[in-house]
Amino acid sequence: MAAAARLFLRGTNSKLSIAPGSLGTTLLKLSPNCSSRTKTQRRHAAHFTFQPDPVPSQYGPTQKMNLFQSITSALDNTLASDPTAVIFGEDVAFGGVFRCTVGLRDKYGKDRVFNTPLCEQGIVGFGIGVAVAGATAIAEIQFADYIFPAFDQIVNEAAKYRYRSGNMFDCGNLTIRAPWGCVGHGSLYHSQSPEAFFAHCPGLKVVIPRSPIQAKGLLLSCIADKNPCIFFEPKILYRAAVEQVPEDPYTIPLSQAEILQEGSDVTLVAWGTQIHVLKEVASMAQEKLGVSCEVIDLQTILPWDIETVCKSVVKTGRLLISHEAPVTGGFASEISSTVQEECFLNLEAPISRVCGYDTPFPHIFEPFYIPDKWKCFEAIKKMINY
Amino acid sequence: MAAVSSMSKMYGLCFRAVRQTAGLKAYRLLQRRGFRVTVLQLQQTFDSSLEKPQFPGASAEFVDQLEFIQPNVISGIPVYRVMDRQGNIINPSQDPQLSKETVLNFYQKMTMLNTMDRILYESQRQGRISFYMTNYGEEGTHIGSAAALDPNDLVFGQYREAGVLMYRGFPLDHFMAQCYANADDLGKGRQMPVHYGSKDLNFVTISSPLATQIPQAAGAAYAVKRENTNRAVICYFGEGAASEGDAHAGFNFSATLECPLIFFCRNNGYAISTPTNEQYRGDGIAARGPGYGMLSIRVDGNDVFAVYNATKEARRRAVAENQPFLIEAMTYRIGHHSTSDDSSAYRSVDEVNYWDKQDHPISRLRHYMTARGWWSEDDERSWRKQSRKTVMEAFERAERRLKPNPELLFTDVYQEMIPSLNKQRESLWRHVQQYKEHYPLDLYEK
Numbered sequence: 001m002a003a004a005a006r007l008f009l010r011g012t013n014s015k016l017s018i019a020p021g022s023l024g025t026t027l028l029k030l031s032p033n034c035s036s037r038t039k040t041q042r043r044h045a046a047h048f049t050f051q052p053d054p055v056p057s058q059y060g061p062t063q064k065m066n067l068f069q070s071i072t073s074a075l076d077n078t079l080a081s082d083p084t085a086v087i088f089g090e091d092v093a094f095g096g097v098f099r100c101t102v103g104l105r106d107k108y109g110k111d112r113v114f115n116t117p118l119c120e121q122g123i124v125g126f127g128i129g130v131a132v133a134g135a136t137a138i139a140e141i142q143f144a145d146y147i148f149p150a151f152d153q154i155v156n157e158a159a160k161y162r163y164r165s166g167n168m169f170d171c172g173n174l175t176i177r178a179p180w181g182c183v184g185h186g187s188l189y190h191s192q193s194p195e196a197f198f199a200h201c202p203g204l205k206v207v208i209p210r211s212p213i214q215a216k217g218l219l220l221s222c223i224a225d226k227n228p229c230i231f232f233e234p235k236i237l238y239r240a241a242v243e244q245v246p247e248d249p250y251t252i253p254l255s256q257a258e259i260l261q262e263g264s265d266v267t268l269v270a271w272g273t274q275i276h277v278l279k280e281v282a283s284m285a286q287e288k289l290g291v292s293c294e295v296i297d298l299q300t301i302l303p304w305d306i307e308t309v310c311k312s313v314v315k316t317g318r319l320l321i322s323h324e325a326p327v328t329g330g331f332a333s334e335i336s337s338t339v340q341e342e343c344f345l346n347l348e349a350p351i352s353r354v355c356g357y358d359t360p361f362p363h364i365f366e367p368f369y370i371p372d373k374w375k376c377f378e379a380i381k382k383m384i385n386y
Numbered sequence: 387m388a389a390v391s392s393m394s395k396m397y398g399l400c401f402r403a404v405r406q407t408a409g410l411k412a413y414r415l416l417q418r419r420g421f422r423v424t425v426l427q428l429q430q431t432f433d434s435s436l437e438k439p440q441f442p443g444a445s446a447e448f449v450d451q452l453e454f455i456q457p458n459v460i461s462g463i464p465v466y467r468v469m470d471r472q473g474n475i476i477n478p479s480q481d482p483q484l485s486k487e488t489v490l491n492f493y494q495k496m497t498m499l500n501t502m503d504r505i506l507y508e509s510q511r512q513g514r515i516s517f518y519m520t521n522y523g524e525e526g527t528h529i530g531s532a533a534a535l536d537p538n539d540l541v542f543g544q545y546r547e548a549g550v551l552m553y554r555g556f557p558l559d560h561f562m563a564q565c566y567a568n569a570d571d572l573g574k575g576r577q578m579p580v581h582y583g584s585k586d587l588n589f590v591t592i593s594s595p596l597a598t599q600i601p602q603a604a605g606a607a608y609a610v611k612r613e614n615t616n617r618a619v620i621c622y623f624g625e626g627a628a629s630e631g632d633a634h635a636g637f638n639f640s641a642t643l644e645c646p647l648i649f650f651c652r653n654n655g656y657a658i659s660t661p662t663n664e665q666y667r668g669d670g671i672a673a674r675g676p677g678y679g680m681l682s683i684r685v686d687g688n689d690v691f692a693v694y695n696a697t698k699e700a701r702r703r704a705v706a707e708n709q710p711f712l713i714e715a716m717t718y719r720i721g722h723h724s725t726s727d728d729s730s731a732y733r734s735v736d737e738v739n740y741w742d743k744q745d746h747p748i749s750r751l752r753h754y755m756t757a758r759g760w761w762s763e764d765d766e767r768s769w770r771k772q773s774r775k776t777v778m779e780a781f782e783r784a785e786r787r788l789k790p791n792p793e794l795l796f797t798d799v800y801q802e803m804i805p806s807l808n809k810q811r812e813s814l815w816r817h818v819q820q821y822k823e824h825y826p827l828d829l830y831e832k
């Protein structure tokens with residue numbers, strides 16, 4: 001389906017004389033019971049609207065880029081400035097299944113951008129070794145859903161390398177990138193958001209951008225950071241999110257949450273795709289309930305910016321945290337627990353978590369599963385009326 | 387020889403390299419420095435008129451007889467050795483002819499290790515340290531391989547390679563400090579005993595999870611290759627750890643990515659209580675190498691010269707040709723797995739005694755030395771006394787030393803201190819101030 005979608009989107013810009021979808025629609029028309037768009041076959045529209053940030057002026061000339069292009073740009077900058085940097089993983093040589101590494105092998109050489117065998121524990125283990133030897137290692141895991149074979153290497157090795165060696169050895173030069181989050185049809189194994197598993201691991205940093213500008217700056221920070229970092233890229237935004245992104249390298253600091261809009265009644269916290277849902281929820285709350293929401297993008301899951309979130313909750317007295325990952329043990333529980341410790345007497349209502357259900361990520365039931373704007377809106381209503 | 391040639395038919399070109407004869411010119415032509423162009427990378431033109439398989443996945447001939455390849459475990463890959471069990475050189479051309487000074491050094495390092503092992507094992511039994519693992523019987527694998535490397539070569543180990551560190555000059559005080567987790571420990575007291583590491587000696591700190599170092603060694607070798615400084619990487623592991631998925635990953639990556647790396651497997655017969663016939667069904671670890679496209683050899687691990695020769699040649703070629711080598715060193719774990727193990731529960735005393743008395747790396751080397759008049763009974767007596775004294779002195783120093791400052795509980799989690807951890811640190815200190823009589827502060831540095 002993804003291939004069909006890509007064909008359709010490309011078709012709108014291409015100069016091909018044959019409309020890409022025409023053969024399919026012709027076949028469908030031949031069947032008496034099919035029209036080209038029956039009610040049951042209509043694909044669901046995205047559950048969010050991407051809102052681009054204003055063009056940044058402080059980093060030099062910008063260029064229109066979508067999310068995967070902003071990643072390519074960050075990687076391009078890195079390979080240009082750091083001769084030790086190497087990028088590797090499954091299928092990265094031809095450009096990657098999400099096109100994040102297009103052009104880099106031709107530009108920088110096959111010893112710097114290369115495929116590995118199909119083995120995530122090997123990819124991360126190899127990456128750790130590259131980093132320990134002093135080179136910059138950027139490992140790609142094809143989908144965050146497949147990161148688990150590498151869990152031992154990440155948790156038992158990468159995260160603990162510096163501590164257990166008394167700072168003689170470390171893998172600060174390691175960055176792991178993986179596509180993350182729901183995509184409309186990804187189902188169990190192409191939609192997961194596993195940040196909570198890694199949030200429980202001291203020594204790691206876990207970072208999730210909401211947009212192309214954020215992605216490039218945060219990825220460059222992860223690469224520069226002297227600790228092993230996991231960088232999750234919201235795959236649904238790879239093409240859908242387009243912004244004017246600076247061409248030159250720049251960094252956005254880690255462990256600093258960003259307040260996207262200020263408000264006085266409720267604090268809304270999320271990361272990645274869900275930020276765009278919450279921004280819309282904030283407008284709905286203002287319009288329909290007269291409620292002023294403060295929207296915070298956490299950005300770094302570990303170590304997370306406790307101060308910014310708590311300061312906001314002290315002001316508003318209400319907190320809603322939202323993520324696609326299942327609610328039990330999801331990262332919202334960590335935020336909720338810490339905030340009630342620090343801001344107990346400031347809370348006007350119980351902290352609300354609007355998250356995925358405790359099920360594997362379903363295929364056809366995705367519209368019911370995801371924490372959409374209506375569920376968030378309803379949760380705000382309950383908090384206001386508590 | 388028949389076994390070798392039939393196996394070579396199975397594995398084709400790769401296996402022939404196991405024999406270290408000179409008549410392999412055709413294969414040598416394929417080797418050159420830098421990034422080899424492997425046959426499979428070039429897209430051949432497809433010609434279906436040829437009766438040759440055109441598959442991208444394998445280059446081979448067609449065959450019209452249904453026949454399963456028989457794994458050969460009865461007479462598998464032969465064991466290369468230089469000395470017999472009495473320390474006599476079998477084939478003089480294989481004697482590395484090392485100097486008296488070098489050989490004496492080998493002997494002294496092996497015996498010093500043995501002495502340190504005895505004393506530290508005993509110290510655990512007396513409750514002075516929490517845990518220990520001895521190296522009895524495997525000293526030859528450590529010293530032979532370490533001597534064949536360059537001091538700048540990076541070493542990834544498992545946990546039974548203390549002799550490699552000792553050979554490189556790691557002081558007894560540092561061994562002891564790590565085992566005692568005292569304030570002199572380079573690892574800052576964070577890990578269990580025998581988890582040594584040394585940045586200066588290029589020995590990556592040991593970690594408990596098995597085989598995790600194997601793909602890491604491949605990555606380090608790749609980075610080292612790009613540096614172009616003629617360094618190699620060596621990766622030690624046991625035959626048990628070779629069953630881990632990480633081992634498969636490391637072998638495959640090092641071969642496909644053309645890394646200057648030596649895989650050194652210590653096959654000592656047991657993974658704790660699990661004997662080799664419960665660990666694998668094939669012909670040990672060496673037989674797996676060709677499956678990955680890797681040059682492989684099996685050596686007598688209790689013959690320090692065989693280990694030395696194999697490692698030296700593997701290192702030379704790994705760096706010159708940018709490809710990994712697999713050395714399976716057959717040996718025997720004379721000691722228990724660790725101080726938490728009593729191996730009489732799963733093996734006979736007779737078996738252990740055989741290896742201790744009849745095929746020990748230290749005895750074999752001593753016979754070699756005495757045969758040349760390089761070592762006498764008096765030398766042995768005075769060296770034993772001296773090495774024991776040295777070890778005991780280091781031991782007593784380590785005993786007296788305080789433990790590291792508990793502040794070090796909180797540092798090095800990240801390169802920098804993070805606010806949340808700092809808060810936790812402060813809360814511990816407040817707590818300890820209040821309840822100080824319940825915490826063993828006197829044992830730690832302030």
